[in-house]
Amino acid sequence: MSDSCIIVGASHAGVSLALQLRREGWTAPIKLIGEESELPYHRPPLSKEHLAGKKDLDAMRLRPAKVYADNDIELLLSTRVSSIDTQTREVKLSSGESLGYQKLALCTGASVREFIPARGLENVFYIRTAADIARLVPHVRKGRRAIVIGGGYIGLEAAAVLAEQEVSVTVLEMSERILQRVTNPAMSEYMQHLHESQGVEIHTGVEVESIREEGHEKIIGCAGGTEFRADFLIIGIGVEVDASLAVSAGIESGPGIQVNEYCRTSDEHIYAAGDCTVHPSLIYQRQIRLESVQNANDQARAAAANICGKEQVYDAVPWFWSDQYSIKLQMVGLSTGYDQVVMRGSADGGVEASFALFYLKEGVLIAADCVARPKEFMISKKLIKDRAQIAAERLENEEIEPINFETA
Secondary structure (H helix, E strand, C coil), X not given: CCCXXXXXXXXXXXXXXXXXXXXXXXXXXXXXXXXXXXXXXXXXXXXXXXXXXXXXXXXXXXXXXXXXXXXXXXXXXXXXXXXXXXCCCEEXXXXXXXEECCEEEECCCEEECCCXXXXXCCCEEECCCHHHHHHHHHHCCCCCEEEEECCCHHHHHHHHHHHHCCCEEEEEECCCCCCXXXXXXXXXXXXXXXXXXXXXXXXXXXXXXXXXXXXXXXXXEECCXXXXXXXXXXXXXXXXXXXXXXXXXXXXECCCEECCCCCECXXXXXXXXXXXXXXXXXXXXXXXXXXXXXXHHHHHHHHHHHHCCCCCCCCCCCEEEEEXXXXXXXXXXXXXXXXXXXXXXXXXXXXXXXXXXXXXXXXXXXXXXXXXXXXXXXXXXXXXXXXXXXXXXXXXXXCXXXXXXXXX
16 A cells, blocks of 8 residues: 555546645645546537637646646556556556555546447547547538537537538437437527528437448438438547446446545545546435536545545536537536426527526526526526525516526
C-alpha cells in the first residue's frame, strides 16, 4: 500500500478531483491516469466548435501542463488500468506494473454505445474523443451527404455543424420524436422545426435494420423497406457507463458505480465521480445518474473534500446546455415525472425564438428548459433546489420578473 491517491480517468471529473485534493490539503502524491495520449481537454466542444473548426484542441485543454506540475500531480497518459486489488490496495496497469494507493477515485466516465449494423464499415463515425473528430473532419465538405443515426443532443449538435458546412444532412431517430428521453413534445417540435429550417431532414419512428456499402456509398435499410443513402454516417445513440473496473473489483454497481452522498463506493477507500456514478439525490428523492460536465466537476470536488476526511454531502441541482446554430438551450433539473408544463414566451421564430418551459410536479418546480432565457435559467436553479411551489400563472406571466417568481 502507498500513501498516494490514484485517480483513474483524466476526465473533467478526474482533473477537478486532482486539483481540489490539493486545495483541500492533500499533501501525499497524486497520480492521474488517462488512456488517451492527449493532455486532458473539454469534451462538449467536440460536437460543436471543434467539429466546426472554430476551436482547436489546444484551446480546449482543461488545464495547461504547468498547472499539473505546479500542483505536483503526476499525469500518466496513454495508460490503462486493467484491474483493482482492493485487498492490497493496488491498481494493475496493462503494462503489468502495479501502483499502490491509500485512496482511489474512479472517474472512468462512459463510452459511446456501438451501433452493431455499422460494425466494420468505413466512414462510420462516433463523437467521444478528439481522435474521433480528427477522423471525421476530412469528410465534412460542401455537397457531401451525411446520415446521423440518433436524434439526441450529440446527434443534433453534429447535424447543426454539418448543415452550416453545407453538408446534406438526414437525421434518423427510432423514437416517435427527437429528444424524447429528455424533454417534452413542445421542445422536440421546436428543435425539429429549427433544424428543418436550416435544411436538415429529420425522420422519426425509423428503425434501422441494415447498412450495406455500394462503392463509397452507404445504403441504410429501415423497417418497412425505406432506404436512405449517404457518403458517411455519424452514430449518436447514447453511451454506456464504464464501470467494468469497479464490477471486477466487487464494488457495488448497477446502472453505474454506486456511491453514497459522500461520493464513496461500497469500498471505504474508493470514491467515484462523474458520468460513471449513480448517486442519491435529496432533491429528487431517488438514485440518479447524470451525463453532465457540471455533475462531473461538482461531484469531483465533493469527493476530494471527503477523501480528505470531511463530510460534504453532494446534492447539487443538475444543469446542462446545448449549442445548435445560433441558439443556446440551457436546461436545469430533471423533468422525469412532471405532471404539468408551463411555457413562458414563444417558441415561434426559429433561431430568434425566446422561451422557457417549466416542468412542475404537484405544483413544485422540478426542471426548466430555456432558449434565450438566461434569467429564467438562473432563478430556476435556486427554485428547484428549494423545491419551490409556484403557480403556473406566475411562471407564464411576462410582467413578473423571474427573480420575483416567489415574491411578486
